[in-house]
Amino acid sequence: MSFSPLISELIAAFRCLPGVGPKSAQRMALHLLERDRHGALQLSYSLQQAANQVGNCQQCRTLCETTLCPICSSSRRQRETICVVETPADVLAIEQAGGFSGLYFVLMGHLSPLEGIGPEQLGLDQLIQRVKQDQVEELILATNPTVEGETTAHYIADQLQGLPVSISRIAHGIPLGGELEYVDGGTLAHALAGRKPWLVND
Amino acid sequence: MSFSPLISELIAAFRCLPGVGPKSAQRMALHLLERDRHGALQLSYSLQQAANQVGNCQQCRTLCETTLCPICSSSRRQRETICVVETPADVLAIEQAGGFSGLYFVLMGHLSPLEGIGPEQLGLDQLIQRVKQDQVEELILATNPTVEGETTAHYIADQLQGLPVSISRIAHGIPLGGELEYVDGGTLAHALAGRKPWLVND
The missing domain is CATH 3.40.1360.10 (Dna Topoisomerase Vi A Subunit; Chain: A, domain 2)
Structure with missing residues (x-):
């Protein structure tokens, strides 16, 4: 015995989202049905609009x-x-x-x-x-x-x-705020190889 | 400069889900648009069906x-x-x-x-x-x-x-597989107060 068909289908449909497993999908479906029907309909509408109308920029392909x-x-x-x-x-x-x-x-x-x-x-x-x-x-x-x-x-x-x-x-190296100690070897090698001359301020 | 209107609206709409912040919402929207339009339309349809048709059981209210x-x-x-x-x-x-x-x-x-x-x-x-x-x-x-x-x-x-x-x-006490050491004081007090006589097998 589990949820009624429409709820089970909704839970299954949420699984198409990245990082959403069975428990999260169930929580999302029940949250919307118990507390936010308006949000559910808004999301449904936005999904439909975007899936049908969004294409790619003719110039840059985004x-x-x-x-x-x-x-x-x-x-x-x-x-x-x-x-x-x-x-x-x-x-x-x-x-x-x-x-x-x-x-x-x-x-x-x-x-x-x-x-x-x-x-x-x-x-x-x-x-x-x-x-x-x-x-x-x-x-x-x-x-x-x-x-x-x-x-x-x-x-x-x-x-x-x-x-x-x-x-x-683009340059690869140590991220700002990063600590040498915790940076992986590949990044460190890149950072050393890509070193730049120190500019002395006048 | 950010995403085009329909994509921005879709990202905003995903925020109605529990536990979904701005980064997750963006990842969900882009994932569906880049790789899973069918899943997006399926989710849109399921949301609409469930939000409009799911009510409560007349007897048990589920x-x-x-x-x-x-x-x-x-x-x-x-x-x-x-x-x-x-x-x-x-x-x-x-x-x-x-x-x-x-x-x-x-x-x-x-x-x-x-x-x-x-x-x-x-x-x-x-x-x-x-x-x-x-x-x-x-x-x-x-x-x-x-x-x-x-x-x-x-x-x-x-x-x-x-x-x-x-x-x-329903009984409150130590969960199966739980260790006394890591159970909170309230649960432990409940478990002690709710103790049952040990049944000796014949």
Whole structure:
């Protein structure tokens, strides 16, 4: 004997969310039904709207429901610098950090032959076209410092060889506020190899 | 600069779920939009169906979309014993533990004057009516061992005084597999006070 069909189905449906196991799914379903029907209907509506209407920006491929995303259609952004990231969440992280005023290109993933994700799935033709046509001066490769992210960055840099665009990779090293003692060996090696001359203030 | 409106609204809508903060909400929204549109639409549909159709069982008040819940309408349950619990999740917990074959009464909360939850909100009139009419022999008070749960149990027991029904409270003590050393003082005191004679096997 368990819950009635509609409740059981709702609990099962919550399992599609990342990090939600059977207990959390049950808690979410019962919370909404016992205490927040309005929130449940609002979430239902938002899910339907977003799932049906959100597509990809024609220029940078990030998730948005318009032809061009707010960043690509902004007149305040510098069009000669493009930052290449893996996901829309990475765009938000960089925007929230502040300090970058160029445009983005969102791969929506990384090269992963095992999962069948090749250059076409990442829209690399489109990126190369854009670099050629839009007089891009600098391309910043900001894929994750994972095996797949590094491979993807290398592949993109290879494809752009010979074009008049400078290619850079975001710096890897000790995070601000981090302690050397607790940083992993790979990061520490990167930080040492990427050391910069100390600037003496006048 | 953040996400486009529909995505921002979806992230905000996820905040109605218990235990979901801004980061989790963003991760859920992006996961569904990037990788699982089908799951998003399924969840949207389930939410709408459940929020609109799930009501309360006419007899035991648990959440269900039919007039009587599966337990109340089952012919296999013993109708002379009623177990009073606070929430539908408690019903499931007892059902999964097995061993109880009576019926339930779900308060859908506990007495809480501060939140405006009195005897009417908990359907206590209905419970007392049921005890009188259905020849209930035993009422098991299985509200939580919290201040509110205890108060609610005391109140119900008081209201039923004089009626030909035996009232019991679920036992509180050391959980199975628990270690005395790590059990809190209140539980330990309960366990000592509630000790039972050791039965010598013949």
